[in-house]
Amino acid sequence: MSNSQSIREELCRYAQKTVANKLVVGPGGNISARHDGKMYLSPSGFALDEIRPAQWVEVDIATGDMTDIGLRPSSEVLMHLYAYRANPDIGAIVHTHPPYCIAFTLVARDLPIMFPDQAALVGRTVYVPYVLPTTDKLADAVVEKVNEASSILLGNHGLVTTGRNLREAYYRTEVVEESSKIYLIASAIREPKVMTSEEYEEIASLESEAYRIQLLQKMK
Numbered sequence: 001m002s003n004s005q006s007i008r009e010e011l012c013r014y015a016q017k018t019v020a021n022k023l024v025v026g027p028g029g030n031i032s033a034r035h036d037g038k039m040y041l042s043p044s045g046f047a048l049d050e051i052r053p054a055q056w057v058e059v060d061i062a063t064g065d066m067t068d069i070g071l072r073p074s075s076e077v078l079m080h081l082y083a084y085r086a087n088p089d090i091g092a093i094v095h096t097h098p099p100y101c102i103a104f105t106l107v108a109r110d111l112p113i114m115f116p117d118q119a120a121l122v123g124r125t126v127y128v129p130y131v132l133p134t135t136d137k138l139a140d141a142v143v144e145k146v147n148e149a150s151s152i153l154l155g156n157h158g159l160v161t162t163g164r165n166l167r168e169a170y171y172r173t174e175v176v177e178e179s180s181k182i183y184l185i186a187s188a189i190r191e192p193k194v195m196t197s198e199e200y201e202e203i204a205s206l207e208s209e210a211y212r213i214q215l216l217q218k219m220k
């Protein structure tokens, strides 16, 4: 427990941000982080901002064994577990139900890249059509995409973002929600003018790595 104390506290901080910023309401959504071969996942039945540090459920990533603390893990435990197994670079996963993201999936699938912070911090967003939540169908659909993109829109459901750490995964959620909002506002007027692939490539190129890192530092 003492060994995992700082990751547990960090999880609480970002969990509170997801609720404060209306990225999730009620007991929806789930968050996890990887630490020392284990993942720490939100328990089932809690609003994310109610979770105390000791209540994050510890699951061994290789075996799936859980440390019994008398709480059930989030019902999306398989989605988190499979994602960590499939991509060793993933250090954290944020699953939320942001309103503009959900609205976007009701009318469109492919979120275009529209502005530099989106290009630099998130890049491409992929889409998974609606499947029944809490099932291995959802876990399988998401795991297929975790090596393709760090943000996955779930049709009629919400969003999953991954990152090397919680801060990166969390801010990707904020940027994708902002992007969905901007897209919907612009497309109410006419077909949005999105970034060209050359403009996107320019940002995504190695030279812009410094720009991306600068942005992430600003987000501290």
Ligand SMILES: [Zn+2]
Residues within 6 Å of the ligand: 028, 029, 095, 096, 097, 133, 157, 158
């Ligand atoms: Zn969900």
